[in-house]
Amino acid sequence: MLKVFTLNTGKSIFGTSALRQRRWGSVKTDNIDWKPFKSEKQLTSHSSTKRGSKSRNVVLGLLCLTPVVTLGLGIWQVQRLKWKNKLVAECEDRLTYSPLPLPKSITAADVPNFEYRKVSLKGRFDYDHEMFVGPRLNDGQKGYLLVTPFIRSSGGEKVLVERGWISDDKVVKEDRNLQHLSCPEGEIEIVGLLKVPPVKGMFHIDHDVGARLFHYVDVNAMADFSGSGKVYVQAIEDFRDHPEWQHEATEQPKGEKPSGWKLWGNKDTKETSAAKPVKLSDDSSEVFDPNQFRRAGVPLGKEPKIDYKNNHFQYVVTWLGLSFASAILLFLTLRKGKFVDPTKEKLKHASRFN
Template structure:
């Protein structure tokens, strides 16, 4: 009986304990919980990520892989100061040569003209007399008149240079004379033979001209060759001009002269009178058609045929087809001083860059790569 009573008391105690625990859990469920409030908001993005940079080891390995390229550029750096220094020394020699050439030609322009040329003039000696003025007597062979161009004047007007063989009075073969520039509208001789300046455009008979010797560069393989028999030349091919006209390969340029020549007018008047008298002309260049007085002839009669000081305007020469000669001045350009300064400066700076590169020790080797690997391993320990 006592045993039964003890079992009942134990069961009652267990039930009370379970009931107490259940009530305690229920009370905790109804108990208000404490909330945590953040006072500072932080971003979830990492604005400073870790970046992997190029290490010394990677640089050394890159240098070893590109050793050939590095040696190639090193060779260029070594060759540059040497080659530029040699070119600078060469420009010093060129400067001395060009200065002497300009001085010699300027001196030739100041000398009085040569008045007598030998009949058997040697073309090989002409380079020694370039830019030397000459005064020769004879007449132009208009049947062999040639044109060089086209050429533009400074104002943009298009025209051609007239080249005509000049038959010397003292004998010998003719020489080529560049008379000057004419507009493209005055190429046909008939447009130049009827104006009041026809005695200057197409002087007839024996006259005296002043010209200067010139040496023209030979035609290169890249330039157009001349069409045989054509009067038009694109470049001053002296050899082809001489062969076509039967003249010596000697090229002269008529000196710029805007003054009148009364003796030219008298010669033209005499020859024109003989042509009108029925003797006929010497070629199609001087054919004038009907013999009637023109306004140009009336204007020509107003000028005094003894006034040699009269000068005309360039516009008059252009309108009447009178060739405008060449101004006697040296046409050489001397830029060798700028060239030698450029080459020596390039040699100096390239030599400094080479010394700087060698002093910095940019050339790598296997030992440097191994040393860099050891240093890198020590940093990782």
């Protein structure tokens, strides 16, 4: 094979040229695109740009709607707050009125206009249809709300009367002591408040069909069970003694031997009667202690006060606060300009290395 050598060094010319070519081929030049952000999806594709623009529009639209929607909810809660304050003021004013005899023709539709109005009823209780709501705790003790139909002397439908709370060991009528107060017989007069009972809540349990126990105050079911009207009266607490409620019909006939459960009841009566009612200094009436009523099984009536929950002010602060905060966020976003496009930022950064 023919080889060409230089005169001085004797090295091959072709060998030197090939060596130079190899050296030149390994040199990195500035015009090579190294594609540092290459991926399966091209960053400059039309679909990616369109999708990013759509996402930005959605976010911007939500930022624009949030202050408006929350402001509207805040204004609505302000109106609700005014309505609730007016309703509470009206009910508190009604509590100051003297008891009004319950009209004979009153219906459930009339009750909302007279809620928390003191009314007086004259008649007798229907103990054959006593009902219980609960269980309910009173001073840490388990018990039930006692609801008894009331037959009015003036006629008309029977009225559902919530007499108050009794302990679970006094649900049986014969187990109660102070019978002239716990189970008065004959015609009596009581005072109560007209109430609109709450509706069934999401977490309320359905009642057992035909049972006397109800998990919540259900006027419709109670009226069907007892044959009463759908007017609900809440008895006001009264710790006074009522000797006029004592009748000879409630006394035990002479010579009759009490049964076993009556013996147990009489034993408990001695313990209860040990604490006699206290006579008030300003009048001739006598009062019992609430604990005496609790032990004897006399229902503890309701204190006459407004039970409405008024949380609308908290709602006003919440919604208006969200509206103010979202408005500031929207202002700062628009002040900075357009949204940052990640694709453009990556390309801008990559162009520095080209």
